[in-house]
Amino acid sequence: MATRWFGASVQRSEDPRLLRGKGNYVDDIDLPGTLHAAVLRSPHARARIAGIDTAAARELSGVHLVITAADLGEVLEPSPLLVPHPALTHPRTQLPLALNEVRYVGEAVAYVVADDRYIAEDALELIDVEYEPLPVVHNLDVASSSMSGTITGTATTENAPLVHAGVPGNIAAHLVQIVGDPDSIFATAPHTMRETVNMERGAAMPMECRGIVARWESFEGMLTCWISTQAPIPIRNGLAAIFHLPEHKVRVVAPDVGGGFGTKIMMFYPEEILTPLAAIRLGRPVKWIEDRRENFISSNQERGQLHEIEYAFDDQGLLLAVRDTFLHDTGAYTPYGIIVPIITACSLPGPYRLKHYYSDFTVLYTNKVPVSPYRGAGRPHAVFVMERIMDRIAGELRIDRCEVRSRNFIQPDEFPWDVGLVYQDGGPTTYDSGNYQAGLDKLKVLLDYDNFPKTQAEARQQGRYLGIGVGYYVEGTSIGPYEGANVRVESDGRVFAATGVTSQGQSHATTFAQIVADQLGIHPRDVLLTEGDSQSFNWGAGTYASRAATVAGSALHLAAVKVREKTRKVAAELFEAAPEDIEIAGGNVYVKDAPHRALTLGQVAISANPLRYAYGENARKLMSMKLAGPRSGPALPSERGAPGLEATEFYSPPHASFASGVHGAIIEVDPKTGMVSFVKYAAVHDCGRVINPMVVEGQVHGGVAQGIGGAFYERLVFNEEGQLINASFMDYLLPTSAEIPPIAVDHVETPSPLSPLGMKGAGEAGVIPVPALFASAIDDALSPFGMRVLEMPLHPCKIYELLQASQNV
Amino acid sequence: MQEQEETPTFSEESLISVTVNGHIYERNAPVRMLLSDFLRHELHLTGTHVGCEHGVCGCCTVLLNGEAVRSCLMLAVQADGMALTTIEGMAGTNSELHPIQQAFQEKHGLQCGFCTSGMIISVHAMLHENPNPTEEEIRHELSGNLCRCTGYQNIVEAVKLAAERLRAGAAFNAPKEVE
Numbered sequence A: 001m002a003t004r005w006f007g008a009s010v011q012r013s014e015d016p017r018l019l020r021g022k023g024n025y026v027d028d029i030d031l032p033g034t035l036h037a038a039v040l041r042s043p044h045a046r047a048r049i050a051g052i053d054t055a056a057a058r059e060l061s062g063v064h065l066v067i068t069a070a071d072l073g074e075v076l077e078p079s080p081l082l083v084p085h086p087a088l089t090h091p092r093t094q095l096p097l098a099l100n101e102v103r104y105v106g107e108a109v110a111y112v113v114a115d116d117r118y119i120a121e122d123a124l125e126l127i128d129v130e131y132e133p134l135p136v137v138h139n140l141d142v143a144s145s146s147m148s149g150t151i152t153g154t155a156t157t158e159n160a161p162l163v164h165a166g167v168p169g170n171i172a173a174h175l176v177q178i179v180g181d182p183d184s185i186f187a188t189a190p191h192t193m194r195e196t197v198n199m200e201r202g203a204a205m206p207m208e209c210r211g212i213v214a215r216w217e218s219f220e221g222m223l224t225c226w227i228s229t230q231a232p233i234p235i236r237n238g239l240a241a242i243f244h245l246p247e248h249k250v251r252v253v254a255p256d257v258g259g260g261f262g263t264k265i266m267m268f269y270p271e272e273i274l275t276p277l278a279a280i281r282l283g284r285p286v287k288w289i290e291d292r293r294e295n296f297i298s299s300n301q302e303r304g305q306l307h308e309i310e311y312a313f314d315d316q317g318l319l320l321a322v323r324d325t326f327l328h329d330t331g332a333y334t335p336y337g338i339i340v341p342i343i344t345a346c347s348l349p350g351p352y353r354l355k356h357y358y359s360d361f362t363v364l365y366t367n368k369v370p371v372s373p374y375r376g377a378g379r380p381h382a383v384f385v386m387e388r389i390m391d392r393i394a395g396e397l398r399i400d401r402c403e404v405r406s407r408n409f410i411q412p413d414e415f416p417w418d419v420g421l422v423y424q425d426g427g428p429t430t431y432d433s434g435n436y437q438a439g440l441d442k443l444k445v446l447l448d449y450d451n452f453p454k455t456q457a458e459a460r461q462q463g464r465y466l467g468i469g470v471g472y473y474v475e476g477t478s479i480g481p482y483e484g485a486n487v488r489v490e491s492d493g494r495v496f497a498a499t500g501v502t503s504q505g506q507s508h509a510t511t512f513a514q515i516v517a518d519q520l521g522i523h524p525r526d527v528l529l530t531e532g533d534s535q536s537f538n539w540g541a542g543t544y545a546s547r548a549a550t551v552a553g554s555a556l557h558l559a560a561v562k563v564r565e566k567t568r569k570v571a572a573e574l575f576e577a578a579p580e581d582i583e584i585a586g587g588n589v590y591v592k593d594a595p596h597r598a599l600t601l602g603q604v605a606i607s608a609n610p611l612r613y614a615y616g617e618n619a620r621k622l623m624s625m626k627l628a629g630p631r632s633g634p635a636l637p638s639e640r641g642a643p644g645l646e647a648t649e650f651y652s653p654p655h656a657s658f659a660s661g662v663h664g665a666i667i668e669v670d671p672k673t674g675m676v677s678f679v680k681y682a683a684v685h686d687c688g689r690v691i692n693p694m695v696v697e698g699q700v701h702g703g704v705a706q707g708i709g710g711a712f713y714e715r716l717v718f719n720e721e722g723q724l725i726n727a728s729f730m731d732y733l734l735p736t737s738a739e740i741p742p743i744a745v746d747h748v749e750t751p752s753p754l755s756p757l758g759m760k761g762a763g764e765a766g767v768i769p770v771p772a773l774f775a776s777a778i779d780d781a782l783s784p785f786g787m788r789v790l791e792m793p794l795h796p797c798k799i800y801e802l803l804q805a806s807q808n809v
Numbered sequence B: 001m002q003e004q005e006e007t008p009t010f011s012e013e014s015l016i017s018v019t020v021n022g023h024i025y026e027r028n029a030p031v032r033m034l035l036s037d038f039l040r041h042e043l044h045l046t047g048t049h050v051g052c053e054h055g056v057c058g059c060c061t062v063l064l065n066g067e068a069v070r071s072c073l074m075l076a077v078q079a080d081g082m083a084l085t086t087i088e089g090m091a092g093t094n095s096e097l098h099p100i101q102q103a104f105q106e107k108h109g110l111q112c113g114f115c116t117s118g119m120i121i122s123v124h125a126m127l128h129e130n131p132n133p134t135e136e137e138i139r140h141e142l143s144g145n146l147c148r149c150t151g152y153q154n155i156v157e158a159v160k161l162a163a164e165r166l167r168a169g170a171a172f173n174a175p176k177e178v179e
Helices: A015-019 A055-059 A117-125 A182-188 A232-242 A271-282 A292-298 A339-347 A379-397 A401-408 A436-447 A449-461 A508-520 A548-575 A601-607 A617-624 A693-713 A770-781 A796-808 B002-006 B035-042 B099-106 B116-129 B135-144 B153-167
Strands: A035-041 A047-053 A063-068 A108-114 A128-133 A171-179 A191-199 A211-217 A222-227 A250-253 A286-289 A305-313 A319-329 A357-364 A417-422 A428-431 A465-477 A483-489 A495-499 A527-531 A582-585 A588-591 A646-651 A657-670 A675-686 A743-747 B013-020 B023-030 B061-064 B067-070 B083-085
Touching: A015 B099, A015 B116, A035 A117, A035 A271, A035 A292, A047 A108, A055 A063, A063 A117, A063 A271, A108 A117, A108 A271, A171 A339, A171 A417, A182 A305, A182 A319, A182 A357, A191 A379, A211 A271, A222 A232, A222 A271, A232 A250, A232 A271, A271 A286, A305 A379, A319 A339, A319 A379, A339 A357, A339 A379, A339 A417, A339 A465, A357 A417, A379 A401, A379 A465, A379 A770, A401 A436, A401 A465, A436 A449, A436 A465, A436 A657, A436 A675, A436 A743, A449 A465, A449 A657, A465 A770, A483 A508, A483 A548, A483 A601, A495 A508, A495 A548, A508 A527, A508 A548, A548 A582, A548 A588, A548 A601, A548 A646, A588 A601, A601 A617, A657 A770, A675 A693, A675 A796, A693 A743, A693 A770, A693 B153, B023 B035, B061 B116, B067 B116, B099 B116, B099 B153, B116 B135, B116 B153, B135 B153
Parallel strands: A035 A286, A222 A250, A319 A357, A495 A527, A675 A743, B013 B083
Antiparallel strands: A035 A108, A047 A128, A063 A108, A171 A357, A191 A305, A211 A222, A211 A286, A305 A319, A417 A428, A465 A657, A483 A495, A483 A646, A582 A588, A657 A675, B013 B023, B061 B067, B061 B083
16 A cells, blocks of 8 residues: 555654653652662772671661662672673673672662662761772773783783783683685785774763662562663563563563663663662662763763774775774673674775775773663774775875765665675674665765865965865664564554554654554554553563664554454455455545445454444444344354454564765864864765654754764763763763754665665664764864874864874874 | 751751742752752652753753743752742643744654753743844753754754744743643
8 A cells, every 4th residue: 555654754742742741751750658769889990898887877767778789689690691792701790789899980889778869868978888999990001901912002011900800801802703805905905004093982871861660569469660771671571580570570661761872771780670679678669760970970881992903905096905903992891792892893894895804803891881882882983994994095095085985885786785794683794775876975965065175275265274074884773683563453443552662762652653554544643652661562672773663663564564454354344345445544444435434443443353342432333334244153253363453563674774874064173272163064864764754864963963972072081090080061061052063964765675664773873974074074174284083082172182293293 | 956956957848838830839848959859759740850960951940930040950948939930831721832842843853852841941031031043042042951862953943933933923821820
């Protein structure tokens, strides 16, 4: 059937509620008798815990429970390793509360429950922990200092501090992947270069911090947790195992979630175990809400990597081979395995025909907050490296930067393109579709690229330094394993739809409704989407890796198709017509050419449920209509299957789909201060078929803003003691409306052949190329000074320093 | 006891009276309770959000005697005798959205919705002062409210649309009572 809602910028059904302040975020849940928790966190990056005295805290009026590791009993287990990998030889995951040793500033040491949060925090101050500080691994230099042949250049130290005893060299994992024969290419290539590229840590910083409310109902043996999370069903499964409860007796709900960006998917954050534990022990609801300072030191971070790259190219600017050896900072634990560096390794080739590639990474422990994916998840690093290479080739050969990229693009007729690497999901890194030149062409129009040299020259005559930069990326999205959906027509004709994913602002209530509405001939507002509630849908992985729209959206589509088919069968019997002659539109079901004699969708649903008693207006009207009478035999014949108009379907992608995009910007740099301002920003992206352009553009805008933050404003600064010294919004600068420029967006649509509706993911896209294009534009603006940016994030002082250094060379 | 009267203890409470969205509330407020916590946990007006508790993010912005303030930087007892408007007081009683709220929906000026309450209160205060702001003025005025989802572009577009409609006479509903 022709789709109608898919592809339209439908306004969001989420909005009226959120705009009125009627959202339901975790901290808005106020159950009678709720107690409030606070967490005592380590002030040391590494220390032995010689003793903990909680007596004074326990005696404080209003305190109900004080827990340390010693009180945890059988819950004192390291969290599961989410994604094991053969190369991850020394995995380490976190205990709910530190036992004997703390390994990062912010690690949970004790948990207090009191009448209110104020008292709980008072009690924290009464807990006396005796710490014996130990030498700290505060960065990759120190972490790698006992590695032989380290790329950091630091002298080998015999007694380098270890984050974990029993993990020699702080090495959690080492993985080498080789495509083609890079050694031979390097031996004969006309041009080779070698550079070191550094990226420092940033943080997701959703506006809502993490939080959980846990309720234990002993009369029904039911544990219910409302968590600000991206993955309620895996958490449900884990909590059931930890507390020895049947899975159906644990309900985990992600209510409205105020942003996630990757940091809210983790199994487990300690509070997600401690809070249900406290609720069970106390028999009262317990709430823990992370405050912003805690978010800075206890919610996972990302981005720290150090790359040493070698690349070979010919006189035409064709990239022949790349060697990339990098160190990845995983923090104190590896909860998420080595997903992030694998994504980096697999994203590096980007849109280019790279046939010879050596990738070698080492994952190192440091005494810092653990690392797990943050929007982009290893991709901004990879794109930064590859796009720096492209710019350098262009510079060396004096070829236009876009032209060099065009010469290296994989061509539209070369898909599927096998990059030759194993992707993060264990599947192949095989690009399903794309048209990279089309994207670049559109970007050049948006930026008026061809006229920029003239603008730049004129500006320089006035002493102004303008630069233009581009960044191209290909990103793996829509990974498995699967998602599912349940679609059911209710008696009033509205359609219940449930999936196991969650929304943290991605507008699923609208976009998923568009998918279902198309199949069932209704308005999206009549689709009642429920997600993020393990009691509404039992199966699923969660919202991450730009996968929800494709994977859960496809499952919803498949389920809605099934419901449509059944609707036609049931209606055909009632109308004594052929199913293929039944049409569904405008909420009505009728025989083709006889729309005046229509049943509503709700009436067909009532008919499909052979009860003697049905209620409501639809049922009364149904009784008055002259329809086929009941058949002989069972009321619910076997060919009907289940009663009602309902279907549950699952979608499991064969492998990841690969979205792409190119962003560009014109910036102005003040060489006297290092300050940068954006003159123009443009983004062209290809996420396959677009469900709702308004929503996708919003995702791109937000990603770009986070990318600009991560390129120029946001940087987590740890000192030698491993203290995060800018752990507040006063010092860690999220970009504001005054810093983010207007963003022009255009689309390329190369549908994915992998999924039924041809979508690819869009959630992470916006952030990915920003550091790359920012560096490109700065180099261009400051080209009279011979500038070459090889690190991210930058800030005005750094640009000034780099400028001074390049002038001294 | 004498000593306690001179130095308030943390558990000490004070009877305060505040008018919120037209309702008068009399409550015993712990003297150390933040206004944001008072609104959320004592009055159950949870539309005012808390994003940083150090006065930077703007999620907790409310109108205090008509002026936009951070409710996380005030104690509840400091609001004694004052009139507040929260996000719950922005829409009309007939459940129609305020023109600012309407513009945010039409221009997709929100995603996760967490910053939205504070944004709308700030926009309300901004347009009251300056009904016809330039884009630069809008971006400057909104720079006290962080948003991590939208990249601000659609928020700026929403403010422009709301300003235009309000200038054209769209109902600028005075904050009304809510249940």
